[in-house]
Amino acid sequence: MKRILVCCAAGLSTGMVVNRMRQAAEQHNIAVELNAAGINAFTETFSHYDCCLLGPQVKTHLEACRAQAASSQIPVSVINAMDYGMMRGDKILADALALLA
Numbered sequence: 001m002k003r004i005l006v007c008c009a010a011g012l013s014t015g016m017v018v019n020r021m022r023q024a025a026e027q028h029n030i031a032v033e034l035n036a037a038g039i040n041a042f043t044e045t046f047s048h049y050d051c052c053l054l055g056p057q058v059k060t061h062l063e064a065c066r067a068q069a070a071s072s073q074i075p076v077s078v079i080n081a082m083d084y085g086m087m088r089g090d091k092i093l094a095d096a097l098a099l100l101a
Contacts, residue, residue: 003033004096005045006079007065008055010038017055017079020089021096030093047072051099053092056081075099 006021008014014036025032037045039058046052046069054062059078066076077099083091 001031001033002051002097002100003049004035004093005042005049005052006034006036006055007039007042007052007058007061008036009057012036013057013084014055017084017087017089017092020087021093022089024090024093027090030097032093032097043068046074046076049074051096052076053096054078056084 006014006018018034018036021034025034039054039061042052042061042065046065051074052065052069054065054076056079062076062078069076077095079092080095
């Protein structure tokens, strides 16, 4: 089972995105663990996941997060702003899984 962390400013808007991603995973019978968190929790939590996605509103943290995760070989990426705004859980999930391929 793949484990994916989704971070935003406070973890609230990503909670909705994660729910949409869970729905897409269930529809396609994909076994994943999905969690949302605020960007402030990244340092303490990223090592428990296979990849991490950042909401567009915290994209300025991308390089710092990538640097922290590099030694653990955990990919970090920013969610496409349009997909995030439209809550396209299926597309966001597919992008996360592509990071792990």
